[in-house]
Amino acid sequence: MNNSEWARKFVCGVVACWMVFYTVGVGAQALVVPPRVAASSWLVMEYESGQVLAHSNADEKTDPASLAKIMTSYVVGQAIKSESLSVLDEVTVNRDAWAAANPQLRGSSLMFLEPDSRVTVGDLNKGMVVQSGNDACIALADYIAGGQAAFVAVMNDYANKLGLSNTRFKTVHGLEAAGQFTTARDLAILSRALIQDLPEEYALYKQREFAYKGIRQINRNRLLWSTGLTVDGLKTGYSKASGFSLVSSAVVGDMRLIVVVLGAANDRARFQESQKLLKWGARSFERRVAIGPDEVYASRRIWFGDTSTVRLNAADQGAIVVPYGLADDLHATAVLSQPVLTAPLEKGQVVGVIDFQIAGKSVAQTPLVVMDRVEEGGFLSRAWDYLLLKVLQGLGLCVSCT
Template sequence: MISSRIRFSPMLALMAFFLTVFTAQAVTPPTPLVNARAYVMMDYNTGHIIASSNADESHGPASLVKMMTSYIVGRELERGTISLDDTVTVSRNAWARNFPGSSLMFIEVGREVQVEDLNRGIIIASGNDACVAMAEHIAGTEDGFVNLMNAYARELGMTNTTFSNSHGLTSEGQTTTARDMAILARALVRDVPGQHALYSEREFTYNGIRQYNRNSLLWDRSLNVDGLKTGYTQESGYHLVTTAVDGDTRLITVVLGTNSETVRAAESKKLLNYGFRYYETVKAYAAGEKLASQRIWGGSTDEIELGTANDVVVTLPRGQRQNVRANFVLDQSLDAPLPAGETVGTVNLTLNGEDIASFPLVTLSSVERGGFFKRIMDSIKKSFSDE
């Protein structure tokens, strides 16, 4: 027999004390106070809202409207209905003189301008005139383009947003929310990456006029910000939608109704720093990874492996991956034959006893019908089973 004796050590006791203290301090602090009328912080990869205040409160969107305008430009470019080489003749409606005192690309009536320039004029210079020119090029009239904007808003799930022009100057009935702008920002990054890339450009020169991107966080070396859009009207205040990356985590922040350009940047940075410091995007389970084996009746084998068809990606407080638990619920009896990839239930993920996500549970392999005798025996066994 081998025995061992553990002697008391003051050093070990001290180490245990510090370990206990460290573990106790590994908590996620509350969201810092954000000086804005409304805000949202979203994990781009999962769509999870990490923090928010007044997320569904209505606000005038100001130039954040241009995110939808440029989103549609990107979709039309991908469809091939327009190209960057197209030339657009500037109409009287799009003339810069129609928008005195506002942000402009400074295009002139009757002038031919390429789509590539107008696109940058919308995204970087925030040109109201460029928006009208592109709207007319795509839909014939700005009113027709607005109909397209609202159709895309419904498609994306922006349930509390209505557009009434292509540029964002105050207009009756034009309204949005912080949540809806986060949804739009996520779609822009996901669906039209070529457009998203332009949002990180710091300046644009057209007709000898150099203009700088108003998103000051593009110059902040402490964050990897690569978009997205500023907005301001006297009625709405100062807005900013940002997106930034740290490792595998991309965050989107929306702040609406701040008091100045400086405040909107500072509050956005505050949210991004908090999000990256205390949260992470984690692949909890890989596509095709076995989560469970389950009895299958009347098959060539007695068990079938179950898992998920896609990677299971979740937003977690940092350091909590090991505390995620998975359980599954079947929504049908498992009877052969069953093909691979068949949805048979739901995987529920919990963290410290709280539900955090749900995903379809699928079969990871196919199971053919068993022989006649096997099916008879399984039928008898099943009649005595609780499954």
């Protein structure tokens, strides 16, 4: 494979990564050194851009434990959003959601449901999100999908759609099961999707307590009480296999950060390390609109079209996060996924990336997209373009220059 072919495939791969809803700040961690984190894996993501600001072992697989409930919540939220489910629906609790009859649930987090009782979807949802009730997860799965296995299939289907390539669910609640795993990166992507797609569902995560039948339970995410941060989610998790974990999110200035800490040694450590990373991200980075949504970033030659040039920009993804105080040193370069742009092109079509660099290090990338639809030209104009393109290529001249 020659160098040009390798480069083309590399750029195409970068563009494909953007289609699964996240970017990677490949140089940000080198410019701003993150703190030491006492956890087996962790990640810091800026919500708006999906930019990963720093991470360690972010793709290392581990047992999700109760963090699986973030996906259960996502499925429930999508059902409510589509109006196939209502928070007012009354659910008759089956025996499999009763801890006394289900040995797997004994000693785990519960909403304390009783068989044949009728509970609204809204209360079950709060019981799952706020109390981390494993019984609530089962009751919701039974009602929505007719059983846990069918609901798990929906969870995995959403995982595939969201691009969670290192995640596989086997249970609706996250209790240990063979073949069940996730990663810090996938949990950050999932959490971002929940916040972005389902704001009403996400609003439950900041609720500090919930009482069912007089049993008052406190949200296990103690960062909700933090006085130095505006934390409004997400979820704790623990299992013998994974250790103590926490996915958290907070608004800091004009940024929202998502922090995933997996495999901390104890309950106290997961909160300390998460708070440390949230504060580090808040003081080390700033969000800048590098390219406005209507701003023409570049114009490039297009071949075989009804016009000879096409306008390109970053669409609505022109805001990036850069190390604090270095925004003025930002340099951007457009990299096409193919050396020759040919018609037809659709408005919004991704044709490359805009690479942002500081001091020669890539700190962020956004998609390079077409601003205007370009139709194919007529026969004569396409024939002329064919001859001209061959001449320029033969002379080794630029074929994308306007």
